[in-house]
Amino acid sequence: MVLTDGVVRLRAWEPEDAPAVWAACQDALIIRFLPVPQPYTETVARKYVAARALDWASEDERSFAITDAAIGEVLGSIARHRRAEHRAEFGYWLAPNARGRGVATRALRLLVDWSLETSSLIRLELYTHPENDASGRVAERAGFSREGVRRAWDLDRNGNPEDDVFYVLVRGDPRPTI
Ligand SMILES: CC(C)(COP(=O)(O)OP(=O)(O)OC[C@H]1O[C@@H](n2cnc3c(N)ncnc32)[C@H](O)[C@@H]1OP(=O)(O)O)[C@@H](O)C(=O)NCCC(=O)NCCS
Incomplete structure (x- = not known):
């Protein structure tokens, strides 16, 4: 499956x-805001790519x-992760040199x-660390609304509880025009 708007192209x-993937995941922001393994070795990157390719075998x-x-x-x-019949969660990262555009x-x-066109999903959601303003802005530009904070939703690398900000788009919500 390939999705494109002429500027970016999403593919398996x-x-x-x-x-x-290995080079991008050395980045401090990715390490801070995503639960990527540490150290992020070339073996980890090869496993990531192989595992993500297998995702297509699952609905x-x-x-x-x-x-x-x-x-x-x-x-x-x-990526889109289905969490229930009607609900899916989105996640993303960019290599440092791809940001800001x-x-x-x-x-x-x-x-x-594509998800709204080809699935029966109703609630699309994503969540970010409270200090991850860039990710929150991406969500809002794409039509998600800030829903609220879930306290102690995640654990950080040291096992300490961490709050997360949820952004949600429900099927039928108005979408911003580009
Ligand atoms: C979250 C992350 C993907 C956001 O990257 P980003 O470059 O800010 O997002 P975009 O690619 O949508 O670019 C938006 C920025 O480019 C600018 N921009 C330039 N041209 C643009 C255009 N045509 N359309 C939209 N934005 C444009 C925007 O103004 C915006 O900057 P601003 O937020 O300072 O106003 C990135 O910071 C990242 O990879 N972080 C580490 C991993 C992470 O946190 N992932 C999310 C976990 S929830």
């Missing part, structure tokens, strides 16, 4: 993507490499549009 992960997981539609460079990752917003819009 391929084994050759592992070095780009519940849809994972894509975010790539540059013009030159094919891997820019990041986006709307790539994540484009990728999330593409995946949300």
Whole structure:
């Protein structure tokens, strides 16, 4: 499955993507805001790419490499995880050099549009660390609304409870025009 708006292209992960995943996941922001393994070795990256490719065998997981539609460079990752019959959760990251130009917003819009068109999902949700303003802005630009804070929703790497901010889009909600 390929989704594109002419600027970004979402496609299934391929084994050759592992070095780009490894390089991106050395980034301090990804390590801070996502529960990626530490240290993030090349073996971890190869396993990630292989596991994400297998997601397509399940109805519940849809994972894509975010790539540059013009030159094919891997820019990041986006996924949809089904959590219930009507509910799915979204997650994403970008390589540091792909940030600040709307790539994540484009990728999330593409995946949300496709999800609404091709599934019966009703509630689309994502959550972020309370200090992850960039991710919250991506969610709002893609049509999600801030729902509230769930206290102690996650544990950090040291096992300490961490609050998370939830963003939600319910089927039928007005969507911002691009
Ligand atoms: C979260 C993350 C993906 C956001 O990346 P980002 O580059 O800010 O998001 P986008 O690609 O949508 O780019 C938006 C930025 O580009 C700017 N921009 C430039 N051209 C744009 C365009 N055509 N459309 C939209 N935004 C544009 C926006 O103004 C915005 O900057 P601002 O938020 O300072 O206003 C990134 O910070 C990241 O990978 N973080 C680490 C992992 C992480 O936290 N993941 C999310 C966990 S919940």
